[in-house]
Amino acid sequence: MRASILRRPPAPAAALLCLVLAVPVSAAELSSPEKLGEALYFDSNLSANRTQSCATCHNPDFGFADPRQGPGGGAASLGDDGRSLGDRNAPTAAYARFSPPFALGKDGKAVGGQFHDGRAATLKEQAGGPPLNPGEMAMPSKAAVRERLRENPAYVRAFDALYGAGTLDDTERAYDAMADAIARFESTGLFAPFDSKYDRALRGEYRMTPEEELGQTLFFSTQFTNCNQCHQLRKMPGAADETFTNYEFHNIGVPANTELRAINGKGRRHIDRGLLENPAVKAATEDGKFKTPTLRNVAVTGPYMHNGVFKDLETVIRFYNTYNSRSDASRINPETGKPWGQPEIAKTLSLTELEFGPALDTRRIKALVAFLKTLTDARYEHLLDRK
Secondary structure, X not given: OOOOOOOOOOOHHHHHHOOOOOOOOOHHHHOOHHHHHHHHHOOHHHOOOOOOOHHHHOEHHHOXXXXXXXXXXXXXXXXXXXXXXXXXXXXXXXXXXXXXXXXXXXXXXXXXXXXXXXXXXXXXXXXXXXXXXXXXXXXOOHHHHHHHHHOOHHHXXXXXXXXXXXXXXXXXXXXXXXXXXXXXXXXXXXXXXOOOHHHHHHOOOOOOOHHHHHHHHHXXXXXXXXXXXXXXXXXXXXXXXXXXXXXXXXXXXXXXXXXXXXXXXXXXXXXXXXXXXXXXXXXXXXXXXXXXXXXXXXXXXXXXXXXXXXXOHHHHHHHHHOOOOOOOHHHEEOOOOEEOOOEOOOOOOOHHHHOOOOOOOHHHHHHHHHHHHOOOOHHHHHHHHHO
């Protein structure tokens, strides 16, 4: 990222508090939609109280996820007002551009889109969501966003040059151009470097440890696990552009995050219906399903699941293992010492994918975790020591 645009605190600890943008004064610094999008991505002036930007919840120093540890242990993000707390975990923005546009197949099954429920068909549509979300950036209207953009003369000149004269004079044009620029920035190589240990191993630049190799074998196995059924896009292992998700939607029986619900006001009776909350989806068979996330940088972007209910990556593997293990120990969540909890929606569980293969012992569980850590982009490998 260009130091001329992004003047952020140098220490990661400072970045946890807020990413601050010193907006460029020269339109020359905003010479492309991607560079304009970069400035917009870090601009907290586009939130109601001028405290939150895209980067607040999708921090580039932390895998484009939200590293803040607030109420609920960071399971959901605080809004611009410092009080509003969501009910879902902020997904990473890394590699998001590879998700296909949201669509329903002839069989009625959904694929693609953005957000956990795919409700934004494209990355551009997603970029336009948070500024108007009352629990996020909380701007009252598109017109109010346009006025914030017009406050900056460099923005006015850049939008005119890149999107046509008078772009910021029209509310719809201005908002559409803003979302387009942010999406273009999110489509740059910064968000998808493909330079993890896994990628380097494919290129012969890194040799995996025996534990990592075992985890890789288990992950891509058609006998011992079913991980790649949902977390492999390409038909054969070893593709250079593997994103580790097929972008489909499943209900894997994740229990409610009762700790978060007690704080955010949703209450114990609230049910997150996932895909069924997408306006384009009507079939009851899709109730409780969520989009399969990428596993890129998964080891440094916890907490996990759509509601952030699990803090540790090994816990996630052990949760999956409950579908195949019958031991008493497997019934207990190691983070709480209590039973895992019931699925929010039980009738649509993807049991075909979940009930597969033998139970995994601790050695194999830890090997899978070791392999998943190899999916960490090089710039985030230092964060693995924090886990």
